[in-house]
Amino acid sequence: MNVKFWEKAPQEKSPKKKKSFAREWGDAILFAVVAASLIRWATFEAYTIPTPSMEKSLLVGDFLFVSKLHYGPRTPMTPLQVPLTHQTIWGTNIPSYSDAIQLMPHRLPGFSEVKRFDVVVFNYPPESQHPADLRTNYIKRAIGLPGDSLAVKDMQVYINGKAIENPAGMQYKYLLVPKTQLSQKFFQDRNINLNDLYTYDNGYAVDASPELAAEMAKLDFMKDVILMKDLPGKGDPQVFPHVPSMYDWNKDNFGALYIPKEGATVAITPKTLPLYEKVILGYEHNDDAAVRDGKLFIDGKEVNQYTFKQNYYFMMGDNRHNSLDSRFWGFVPEDHIVGKAVMIWMSTNPEGTFLDRIRWSRIFKSIE
Structure with missing residues (x-):
């Protein structure tokens, strides 16, 4: 073959070095981890x-x-x-x-x-x-x-003054007072969670739907079935905002409470500060925010109103008397x-x- 002086002669390619067994497995594992991480982060x-x-x-x-x-x-x-x-x-x-x-x-x-x-x-x-x-x-x-604006009155949730539909199968805590001792099979047959069952006041405290409670109340060997609910005006210090002297709220009687919305402004007063202090100090990414002597300070200056930077939500469990939810710790930031x-x-x-x-x-x- 004639080759002109300004052309390079073709060169033979050296054979590609085969990856070792360990390298092939390492690459495969790395790819699987990266792919699984992306799927887990972005999809399901x-x-x-x-x-x-x-x-x-x-x-x-x-x-x-x-x-x-x-x-x-x-x-x-x-x-x-x-x-x-x-x-x-x-x-x-x-x-x-x-x-x-x-x-x-x-x-x-x-x-x-x-x-x-x-x-x-x-x-x-x-x-x-x-x-x-x-x-x-x-x-x-x-x-x-x-x-x-959310409120709970006698266990019923109200949004903006209107009662909302309750989830199907919603449960409360009931006290079963039988005439005789109940067997484990009694509870299993009625799909009652044994892990949260306990004896109380000569009876059994159980989680049950109102429909199941009504059925059990009709049994011949059942003396009584009592709904274990909190009464209005009896403040619970475990319930948000944990100031029963100011807010006599409990898990069954709560609010009314405004749920923060991005861009909305609320007045900051001694009455409202307990409701939004945790949000402003903990979730709003304010670098210099503090509460001193019942007053809110941002960047060293006292403020009497606050505009929220993100949306918030109020979450509740369907098992209303056995759920650690927003009634106890407040809002969920977006x-x-x-x-x-x-x-x-x-x-x-x-x-x-x-x-x-x-x-x-x-x-x-x-x-x-």
Whole structure:
């Protein structure tokens, strides 16, 4: 072959070096971790129900798919984290993250906003020992939306002065007073959670729907079935805002309470400050905010009004007398919202035997 002097002669390519077995597996594992992390962050994530606060809508042992697409995925706030972990490294108590770098949260566009009655997964706001995006995941129903005025009167929730529809299967605490001792089978046959059953005042305190309570009251061997509710005017210091001398609220008689909305302004007075102090100091990312002598100071200056920087929500469990929710710790900031629970993909009964451990009727059931 004739080659002109200004042309390079063709060179033979050296054979590509084959990856070692360990390198191939390492690349495959790295790709799988990155792909799983992206899917978990941006689309769907699996969760389990550990407590009965949402019974009977959701049961202990339900495994859920939670959609990040509905409300839009959050950008990471804590970037220095071991992939596919939450607070600790699997099987240990070793923290899986460093909070040396904390980023401001942003939310990518979703195809829906949080709607009333949505079942929502969120980071537990009062848990200050972890960064906001790594706080314990809670699941409740969104009852109050930004800008709403919420009140609970004799266990009934009112939004903007109107009673709302109660979730199907909603439960309260009842005292069963039988004529004779009840067996474990009595409670199992009625699908009553044994883990939250306890003896009280010559009876049994149980979580049950009003319909089930009415059925049990008709039994010949039942003396009485008493609804264990709080009375109006009896302030509970465990209930938000934890000032019973000023707000005599309890879990069954609460509010009225305005739920902050982005851009809305409220007056800051000795009466309103307990309601919004935690929001302003803890969730609004104010660098220099403090409360001194019952007054709010921002950047060293006393303020008598405040404009909210983000939306807030009021969450409640369907098991109204066995739910640690917004009645006890206040509002859920929008940047704490994780996603919407959309489907039960598996359900196991912790109290079931080997043969009836799986709740087949709940598999691939949509969540309402």
